[in-house]
Amino acid sequence: MKRSERIRWGLSNGLPIALGYLPVAVTFGILARQSGLSVAAVTGMSAWVYAGASQFLAVKMIASGVTFSEIVLATFILNFRHFLMSTALARKLEVSKPSAAVLSYGVTDETFVVASIHANPEGLTALGFFTMALMAYLAWLSGSFAGGVFADYIPVAIVNGMGIGLYALFIALLVPSARKTWQFAIVAVISALVAWALSKLLPNLSEGWTLVAATLGVSALGIVLPGVEDRS
Amino acid sequence: MIWLLLAGMFLVTYLPRLAPFLFAREIRLPAWVQKWLKFFPYAALGALIFPGILTAVPGRPGLAAGAGVIAAICSLFIRNITVIVVLAIAVVLLLQNLGIP
Numbered sequence: 001m002k003r004s005e006r007i008r009w010g011l012s013n014g015l016p017i018a019l020g021y022l023p024v025a026v027t028f029g030i031l032a033r034q035s036g037l038s039v040a041a042v043t044g045m046s047a048w049v050y051a052g053a054s055q056f057l058a059v060k061m062i063a064s065g066v067t068f069s070e071i072v073l074a075t076f077i078l079n080f081r082h083f084l085m086s087t088a089l090a091r092k093l094e095v096s097k098p099s100a101a102v103l104s105y106g107v108t109d110e111t112f113v114v115a116s117i118h119a120n121p122e123g124l125t126a127l128g129f130f131t132m133a134l135m136a137y138l139a140w141l142s143g144s145f146a147g148g149v150f151a152d153y154i155p156v157a158i159v160n161g162m163g164i165g166l167y168a169l170f171i172a173l174l175v176p177s178a179r180k181t182w183q184f185a186i187v188a189v190i191s192a193l194v195a196w197a198l199s200k201l202l203p204n205l206s207e208g209w210t211l212v213a214a215t216l217g218v219s220a221l222g223i224v225l226p227g228v229e230d231r232s
Numbered sequence: 233m234i235w236l237l238l239a240g241m242f243l244v245t246y247l248p249r250l251a252p253f254l255f256a257r258e259i260r261l262p263a264w265v266q267k268w269l270k271f272f273p274y275a276a277l278g279a280l281i282f283p284g285i286l287t288a289v290p291g292r293p294g295l296a297a298g299a300g301v302i303a304a305i306c307s308l309f310i311r312n313i314t315v316i317v318v319l320a321i322a323v324v325l326l327l328q329n330l331g332i333p
Contacts, residue, residue, distance in 0.1 A: 222271030
């Protein structure tokens with residue numbers, strides 16, 4: 001595949017993620033400012049940590065005066081799911097170790113599912129993934145910065161309403177695959193039910209572990225489900 | 233002091249993302265594990281969508297779920313993900329201002 005095609009793949013797949021991230025990042029910027037973080041710290045957290053759910057949790061914990069070591073531990077627990085996602089992605093992306101150091105920074109829930117499901121017919125390319133991940137990262141960074149700077153002027157109701165964007169992204173990825181391959185549909189539905197049951201039965205379990213348990217446990221069904229043709 | 237926290241958070245978010253890239257490809261996985269991995273994204277999607285979507289629009293679970301259903305129906309006909317994302321956002325913003333629960 002030509003270089004320009006790989007970049008175009010990255011741009012067209014990065015755009016919906018960037019659109020989904022922007023309002024969430026702006027919300028983060030606003031909340032973080034309200035919890036007393038400086039604009040530099042807000043932007044720095046988005047640049048260095050780059051993990052939505054963990055950042056929201058950290059800001060909440062900072063506001064309630066929890067110790068830093070507890071926040072770091074909570075972040076580790078919530079974000080450990082990316083270990084699973086990187087494991088699956090690393091097998092599809094043939095890259096050198098220095099490139100891996102950069103590309104792995106771009107692994108998020110969203111880049112993982114888009115890269116896994118929307119890969120080119122010829123497979124996932126490092127340049128395509130990089131382009132997509134960069135767009136997502138820049139949207140996250142600029143959104144947090146804008147939210148931090150303009151915290152007092154942004155209409156929160158509108159930004160909140162835009163939070164549906166990422167769910168629409170997930171749905172748009174799932175529906176066509178689930179329609180084509182019933183095994184994927186079954187696994188996704190059961191996984192959603194397991195995640196819901198876990199959140200009801202064990203409300204103290206972090207959402208990170210709920211996701212890890214549902215993903216690991218329910219995707220194992222795929223081992224016994226009959227005949228998914230090999231296209232990966 | 234906040235920067236110390238950020239450095240700590242950086243380490244515990246980056247290392248789990250990086251580690252598999254450094255060793256995962258060198259390990260030969262049996263066929264059944266590869267089959268398992270192939271289902272990861274679909275199981276993850278299911279758990280990412282539900283029950284999270286119910287809290288996607290603060291205080292408006294019905295509105296968010298409705299927008300999700302509309303997004304799902306449109307996904308049957310429209311393959312462009314960006315269009316679906318924009319559509320869902322538009323639906324929520326419109327209905328939000330009409331006072332739909």
